Amino acid sequence: MEIPVVCLKLRFMGKKLNKISGMNMKAKIIIWAICLYVVSGGFISCDNMDALYVDYLTEQTYSGKITDLKAYAGTGRVLLTWTNPKDQISKKIKIVYGDDKQEKIIDTLVDEVYIEGLTLGSYEFTVYTLDANGNSSIPVSITKSLFTQSHLESLDPPHCTAVLQEDGLYTLRFTGITNSMMKFGGSLEYTITDSNGYTHSDTYTAEIDPTELSSTYTSASFTDLPLKAGVSYEVKFSELVYPCNLKSIDTNNQYFFTEISLDSTLLTGTLKVVVL
Structure with missing residues (x-):
């Protein structure tokens, strides 16, 4: 919509109006006014439309998403x-x-x-x-x-038993060091004592990958302890574990997890062991 074109259209319409017979000057003026109103309205409409889309017509590049x-x-x-x-x-x-x-x-x-x-x-x-x-x-x-504090507080501690060896000494066996709520984190320490003053300490360690979603470390054994039948022992332990969410356990007692915590925690406690 350019001004020269509009002017030509108005001249053309003026010639047509002059040829209309019997039309008085007042009528011609009214028709001219209507034509000018329509043309000027077209200009206003186009200007308003351009203003509406000016933000979209301007090129803009946005920060990319991750x-x-x-x-x-x-x-x-x-x-x-x-x-x-x-x-x-x-x-x-x-x-x-x-x-x-x-x-x-x-x-x-x-x-x-x-x-x-x-x-x-x-x-x-x-x-x-x-x-x-x-x-x-x-x-x-x-x-x-x-993983929350309530999850840590609900972790199941390992179990401990004393098993008689053929030579008359005993094996102290920890089971459940990996279970449905935690994965063995690589170290287990204990101290065993009795009321008569016997005491013994030892540590079990293993290299583990804390990001691996499985574990075969389900037990740890300490051999050749001179325990006595009929005596009650107290076992204090501390185990490094990773809280986890269980997926499944296979027939070989290997544990599989859907999630393992980024953070390890030290699980401590005291167990009672009665030697039979």
């Missing part, structure tokens, strides 16, 4: 990992979590973050990238259940 978001549970904390976009616009990371929408902003484009001090059993975490002006990307979210 991908491959994962969450790993610990005791009262979580590790988030992801893959950052390859654009040159994303500059920072923003994480929103909890019912109260807490925010954590990292001033660099990191690809993993620990969120500490979590008290609830489950959280939703939403991760954004930010550009230099603080504009957010499309959000990516994940929900994760955590």
